[in-house]
Amino acid sequence: MHTDVQNFAVANLLRRPATVEVGGFVVGIDPTTTSPYVNYATPVPGAEPTGRDVGDLIGAFRERGLKPRLEFAPDTAPAVEPALRRAGFATEAVHEYMVCTPATLAVPTGSIEVVAPDTDEDYTAIDTALSEAFGGEFPASPEGAARLRRTQESGGAVRFVRAADGGCAGAAVCSAPAHGTAEVAGVGTRSAYRGRGIAAAITAALAGTTFAGGASSVWLEYSGDGSRRVYERVGFRPRGTRLYLTLEG
Structure with missing residues (x-):
C-alpha cells in the first residue's frame, strides 16, 4: 500500500487558512470561497470512522454552508468509503493518479520557454x-x-x-x-x-x-x-x- 499521496493530501489540507479535524478526517477550508473544489475533506490513512464520526464530519460542512465533499485514495483507509456510503455519499468521480520520480523524469526537447510569474x-x-x-x-x-x-x-x-x-x-x-x-x-x-x-x-x-x-x-x-x-x-x-x-x- 502506498500512503505517501494520502499523507500528502492530509498535510496539504492542514495548510488551508482554516481547518477542522474530526473523527479521523481533516477538512480544509478557504473562507474566500464556497467552492467544493477548494473546501473538502480527506481521511487520515487507516481511519475507521464510526457513524457518529461521519455525522460530525457532515456537520462541519453544513454549519459553514458548504457541500460535504471528500477526495482520497481509498486503499489507504478501506473502512472510510463504506462508512460514507452508509451516510448517503455518492461518487462524483474516480481518477487514476500517476507519479514521477527524478529517475523517470524526461524533459522534452524544444524551444518552449516556461517561466515563473512575477507580477x-x-x-x-x-x-x-x-x-x-x-x-x-x-x-x-x-x-x-x-x-x-x-x-x-x-x-x-x-x-x-x-x-x-x-x-x-x-x-x-x-x-x-x-x-x-x-x-x-x-x-x-x-x-x-x-x-x-x-x-x-x-x-x-x-x-x-x-x-x-x-x-x-x-x-x-x-x-x-x-x-x-x-x-x-x-x-x-x-x-x-x-x-x-x-x-x-
Missing part, C-alpha cells in the same frame, strides 16, 4: 487562462489569482508559457511538498495554443523544480487518454486511484 498581471493572466482551459468550470477571480500567488510564495511553484499577446498560453501549479511528494494540478492550455507541447513542457518544468527543492516524487491525476499520454512522455507512471465523494441535499 500581479501574470497571476491574473494565468488564472484567466486556466479558467478558459477548463471551460469556465473555475471562474477567474481576484481570489483565484491570489491563491496562485500564495502557492508560489509558500513553497510551491506556478509555471506558465507566455502567449504572443504577453498573456498566458498555458499554465499549471505544483503544491509545496509534504511527506516527500507534491501534487501537480490545474495543467491547462488555452484552446488556441493546444497541440504545441505546452502542457508537457510545463509539467516537466514543475517536476524538475520540485525535485531540485528536495522532493522525491510528484504526482497528478489525468482526465483522459490524451492527457495520460502527455504525462507518460515526461515520466509519470500509474500508481493508484483517488475517489471523490459528495453528499447532496
Whole structure:
C-alpha cells in the first residue's frame, strides 16, 4: 500500500487558512470561497470512522454552508468509503493518479520557454487562462489569482508559457511538498495554443523544480487518454486511484 499521496493530501489540507479535524478526517477550508473544489475533506490513512464520526464530519460542512465533499485514495483507509456510503455519499468521480520520480523524469526537447510569474498581471493572466482551459468550470477571480500567488510564495511553484499577446498560453501549479511528494494540478492550455507541447513542457518544468527543492516524487491525476499520454512522455507512471465523494441535499 502506498500512503505517501494520502499523507500528502492530509498535510496539504492542514495548510488551508482554516481547518477542522474530526473523527479521523481533516477538512480544509478557504473562507474566500464556497467552492467544493477548494473546501473538502480527506481521511487520515487507516481511519475507521464510526457513524457518529461521519455525522460530525457532515456537520462541519453544513454549519459553514458548504457541500460535504471528500477526495482520497481509498486503499489507504478501506473502512472510510463504506462508512460514507452508509451516510448517503455518492461518487462524483474516480481518477487514476500517476507519479514521477527524478529517475523517470524526461524533459522534452524544444524551444518552449516556461517561466515563473512575477507580477500581479501574470497571476491574473494565468488564472484567466486556466479558467478558459477548463471551460469556465473555475471562474477567474481576484481570489483565484491570489491563491496562485500564495502557492508560489509558500513553497510551491506556478509555471506558465507566455502567449504572443504577453498573456498566458498555458499554465499549471505544483503544491509545496509534504511527506516527500507534491501534487501537480490545474495543467491547462488555452484552446488556441493546444497541440504545441505546452502542457508537457510545463509539467516537466514543475517536476524538475520540485525535485531540485528536495522532493522525491510528484504526482497528478489525468482526465483522459490524451492527457495520460502527455504525462507518460515526461515520466509519470500509474500508481493508484483517488475517489471523490459528495453528499447532496
